[in-house]
Amino acid sequence: MCEKNAAGAPAIEYRDVTKAYGEKTVLGHFDLSVREGEFLTIVGISGSGKTTVLKMANGLVAPTAGQVLVGGRDVATCDQVALRRSIGYAIQGSVLFPHMTVEENVGYVPNLLNGRDRERTRAAVRKWLGIVGLSEELLGRYPAELSGGQAQRVGIARALAASPGILLMDEPFGAVDEITRAQLQDELRRIWRETGITVMFVTHDISEALRLGTRMLVMSEGRMEQCAAPAELLSSPASPFVERLVERERRMCRLPGDELANCPMSGAAARI
């Protein structure tokens, strides 16, 4: 079992982790420690290993070498089913189960955990639906009867419904308009602040990563390019790659590097 944290241990820790598919190494000598209550955003170009890093935290991908620890315990040796039930997971594209209603989708993990106790599941589903801002009218609907934004909210509610200590999100705000996206971001920030949950959040959107994260990890070709607070990343990119990545946000503010963090357009300021 891995739910309970060993005292003082980081929530998630990668120790010299390598992942290879055959000859091809997709993650090499990766070290990272995610503190409890941290909101870590992950960016990088397609194929750089973001999803791989995320899936190692809940055991969907096993490292070729090295260790991944959750709550101080090695993922490889603990009960994976129990581990996964204790970690919220919003898969890339936020796939809902098409044959289940909104209520059944959101109640999926609580149902696995509570078994007979239907009341608890019912209550949890209604609570989380309210938190992500969906009306109870939607409970009986199927995913095919939802708008894209509604579906993504249901995906978030589903990941959170069992009140996990850790939330893994893989590009959860894909195909929605800017306004809805901003609302979803606000809600996620609020939930994070109110619950103290540890979040790993993969996105392609640099300003989203700057805006949401307490720390931001930049990946490139299976390596960590930089991992720092958004303000630091903006003001002092560690490599030309990171510099190019955040170029647009820097330019929009037209400020010298050390004052960038205060610029509202940079995204980094918004979270203060």
Add this chain to the structure above:
Amino acid sequence: MDVIQGMIGELAGNAGFYAGLALEHIQISGIAILIAIAVGGLAGILIAEFQRAARPTLAVVNLLYTIPSISMLGFLIPFSGVGDVTAVIALTVYALLPMVRNTHTGLTGVDPAIVEAARGMGSTRLQVLLKVRLPLAGPVIMAGIRNMATMSIALAGIASFVGAGGLGVAIYRGITTNNGAMTMAGSLVIAMLALAVDALLGVVERRMGMRTARARRQNRVAAGVAAAVCIMAVAGAGAGVLLAPGSAGTIRIASKPMTEQYVITEMLRELIEDRTDLTVELTQGVGGGTSNIMPAMESGEFDLYPEYTSTGWNLVLGEGGVYSEDLFGELADAYEDELAMSWRGMYGFSDQYGLVVRREIAERYGLRTYSDLARVADELTLGAECDFYERPDGYDALCETYGMSFGDTMDMDIGVKYEALAADQVDAMVVFTTDGQLSQADAVLLEDDLGFFPSARCGNVVRDEVLEEHPELGPVLDELEDTIADDEMARMNYEVEAEGADPADVAHEFLVDRGLIEEG
């Protein structure tokens, strides 16, 4: 139009007969379908979970599927005998392929992202299967079930070939007794059953694919109704079994697919049920005849069937040479010793090869025997089906035995040979002595004075055990001893084949005529 009218008339006139057969048909195919769903579904699930087993398993069910149905039935009979069980096994084997393949395709076709989501949220392997993969594969699996059910219902038409019930009985009986309307009617009911089931399952399939709140409510209601109907049907069937009247015993009688055997087994049924408290269960028109009935006799599935002496001698006992009735004692003893079966109640007629000449020719030359015919054969034309000219105990042997040689010979198709005789195209003709049309032909059957053709007298082969267990049975069989001459059997065959009479009615009339049964 005539064909359709005949068929509709047949259906309307014998509604009870067809309804009974349809019910049996549904039972046989239904059981096969249910077994195939369970076994094939499970196999499909297992090979989807353990992909390495998929290829070999699919190869095996594919191979089974390609076995021609006749070979499959022939192959099964030594193991499971004649009757419903063999039919159900054969149908199940064919139903496996669509079931296994569609279950496998459905399960492996589920979006891997959805499966990963389920795993990532902490479902066990079983939960992934039950909560996500199976429901999502549902419509594809349902399409397989639909396909398979329709196919099984159509295929169950061959069940009668192995003595099972169902609408194939009507088709097969129609074919053997030259009753086209019956064959068509049986086929039509099968087609309608298959189409109805296809339409019904089509609705289920479509509804399973509908994922809306409204469809779900409607599905619940429909499922409830369907469940209620099923429960009522099962309860009804159960009550029927419990309330069925008891009987002193059942005699299971088989017949070959020949018109005269339909008639004489109907006689047996009526006479046995009249004289005793026994109930008779007829399995008429067992495909393959002796070679499929005898194994079932030996295993005790049938108690009695009408057989011909030469067939018993050559085919059952495996003796060589030409059978003649001098050998009957030897034949009966061998049955007694080797098979514990008796020949009881020889009907009198012999269904064997014979030679006829047109009456005019017979009178002109004064022909009575084959030897008479040999004298004048070089002036006459002989007609026979082509296989008679080819078989070693056929034309050449006949000519050699009697020292005859015909002026001319003609190959004739069985369907038109009596027309050729009536049109004076042939003078002499090879026939079977109980041919229905022989009774109408203006021809004389000559005497085989040198005994060239093997004798094929018809009598009942009965298991001794049955005769001992039901001592009242033997005397009933004896009552029919020597009651039917060749020409009488031929006439009754004609009534069924050409005039469309029901074999049971023909049998009844005969029994009344002989004073064996009261009119009514």
